Amino acid sequence: MRMLSPSSGSDHPTAWLIAKFAMVKPDGTAMHSHNIYNFKASEMTQEGNSTKVLNGTATVTMKDGPVSDVPITVKVFNNAVIGFWIGPDKVDGHFGTNPVYGILSTNSRAMMQEMHSMMQGMNGSMSNTGQNNTIKM
Numbered sequence: 001m002r003m004l005s006p007s008s009g010s011d012h013p014t015a016w017l018i019a020k021f022a023m024v025k026p027d028g029t030a031m032h033s034h035n036i037y038n039f040k041a042s043e044m045t046q047e048g049n050s051t052k053v054l055n056g057t058a059t060v061t062m063k064d065g066p067v068s069d070v071p072i073t074v075k076v077f078n079n080a081v082i083g084f085w086i087g088p089d090k091v092d093g094h095f096g097t098n099p100v101y102g103i104l105s106t107n108s109r110a111m112m113q114e115m116h117s118m119m120q121g122m123n124g125s126m127s128n129t130g131q132n133n134t135i136k137m
Helices: 106-121
Strands: 002-004 014-016 019-023 032-047 051-062 065-077 081-086 100-103 132-134
Touching: 019 100, 032 065
Parallel strands: none
Antiparallel strands: 002 014, 002 132, 019 032, 032 051, 051 065, 065 081, 081 100
């Protein structure tokens, strides 16, 4: 994920997110994968001192092809764990109402620390700082 502070004339941050993850039913059957791309952030906030939240829409690959403009909430907890709330209406509840969790790599954690410092310096509000932050997933 690559995030930029809002540019002049824009109220929203810019974030690029490309994610790929595997899913499986609880009984271990039906393993399959999904991709998330074309993420368009509408809001970036922080919950407490350790959780970053991005809301927006993205394209999600499904069995019958890609689905555009799927509502997505991305939360990064303690610079270590990431959760995706995907859909549910545009993807027929495929992911349920609970998040899909994953972990951030060591490089991602370092970037999240830097982003946390930047957000603290802005008192939780996004302003045009001209800084770029990247989260690799």
